[in-house]
Amino acid sequence: MKPKRRRFVRWLGYAMAAVLVIAIGAGGYVWVSAQRTMNAMYEPLPSTKWVDPVFETEDEPEILPTNESAGPEEDIEEPAMEEEGEPPVVPITAIDRNPAEPLKISEEDVARLRSPSTANKEPFTMLLLGVDERPGDRGRSDTMILLTVQPRTGQAIALSIPRDTRVLMPNSGKYDKINHAYAFGGSALSVEAVERAFGVPIAFYMKTNMGGLIDIVDTLGGVDVNNERAFNYEGHSFPKGEQHLNGEEALAYSRMRKEDPQGDFGRTQRQRQILSDAVDRVAGAGTVTKLPKLLSHLSEYVRTNLTSGQMIDLITKYRSTSGNVQIMYLQGQGKMINGIYYYTITAEERRRIQSEMLKGLNSN
Incomplete structure (x- = not known):
């Protein structure tokens, strides 16, 4: 598998897993904070009846x-x-x-x-x-x-x-x-x-x-990206090539799409770069001291219907799919x-x- 695909899945399905693994390893206070964060993020969905899909054929505008x-x-x-x-x-x-x-x-x-x-x-x-x-x-x-x-x-x-x-x-x-x-x-x-x-x-x-990306990226000390096309957006200039972004720059970098020839696809790729590098930094050895602040941001900006037990299951039982x-x-x-x-x-x-x-x- 190509390195880009491996990096892609790291943030895609298991960004939370990286945070929680380190939290568990840090023990004691951080584990309690992680448990509170998981509970704070929990937001169940209402029950809905399954409706068989109909793949309709449209006119040709x-x-x-x-x-x-x-x-x-x-x-x-x-x-x-x-x-x-x-x-x-x-x-x-x-x-x-x-x-x-x-x-x-x-x-x-x-x-x-x-x-x-x-x-x-x-x-x-x-x-x-x-x-x-x-x-x-x-x-x-x-x-x-x-x-x-x-x-x-x-x-x-x-x-x-x-x-x-x-x-x-x-x-x-x-x-x-x-x-x-x-x-x-x-x-x-x-x-x-x-x-x-x-x-x-x-x-x-x-x-x-x-919007919470600013706080998370700044807490991590910024992120590194490799920009494929030079552009300006929301008062920020992004030259072509490798560069280090702070929180505000990362948010602007992730939002631009109208100047991108690939539109949504190009923007999605830039978002993957940011989140992939952020997950790499979360998994780094020097992140333990930043975990309380990171967990606070996660509890504020992330919502899921995964229970704390299910999140732990993903960490311990589903990691083989990441490759x-x-x-x-x-x-x-x-x-x-x-x-x-x-x-x-x-x-x-x-x-x-x-x-x-x-x-x-x-x-x-």
Whole structure:
């Protein structure tokens, strides 16, 4: 596996694990602080009924280059399409003859995947959210990554979901950008929207407020990144090449997208650089004295429905997956619909994502 992929998964699924491992090793006071932090981060999701996905086929609006920057935030919603017929019930590992139809998952499989036993090393799917919350504004999810983990094979699959991806919203039945789900209904609606869009039951989520990045990075003494393109953003200048960033610089570096030819994909890559280096620093030998302050920031800026026991299970029983991650990219097209930019994906692409992720979860 390439070094970039190994670094990617370090922050992707196990950033918290690195913090907690050091906390446990430090013993006593720090362990008590870690326990309090885990409890403070706990924020359960409301129970929702599983709804079988429908991978609808859309009309063909004006097509834009895929690296087009996102347009205005004010979206004009489209009416929902009618569901036509019921797909056949098949095992989740099966591939039927119609690549545009979603696999229908049995109730038993849905229950197992939504409520896995981490103590028994059962596979699971997690949605990672990077949100930009500010005082008086819940904000939107700038980063959405769907991660499936199969500890028995030591494999994982990570899918980065562009923020402008056009989906049917579960709360309204109308089309909108997937990152608006967080603005409408927080983490719960984000999880539901991703489940409906790709047909994969989600067990856990972890939300990080990117605004807290300033405090975390400054506590760590900054981060090192390797910038691929020179740019200026929010009063900061970022030349091409390796550089050291403080907290404010790291936040600006992670937010820019409109000047990036790769749009959301480029921004996501920069965020990975920052978080990957931050995790490396957390795992460093000199971080123990900084842990109380780091734990305080984590309790303020991170929320998850993982219990403290489940987090410890991830540390002790799931670490083998960190070295074997398949990175998936969502293949779509940029389109203007009623004057609004969207990243659209076909029914066949949704089915491809669903099939690959369910196969990974079902491996034994």
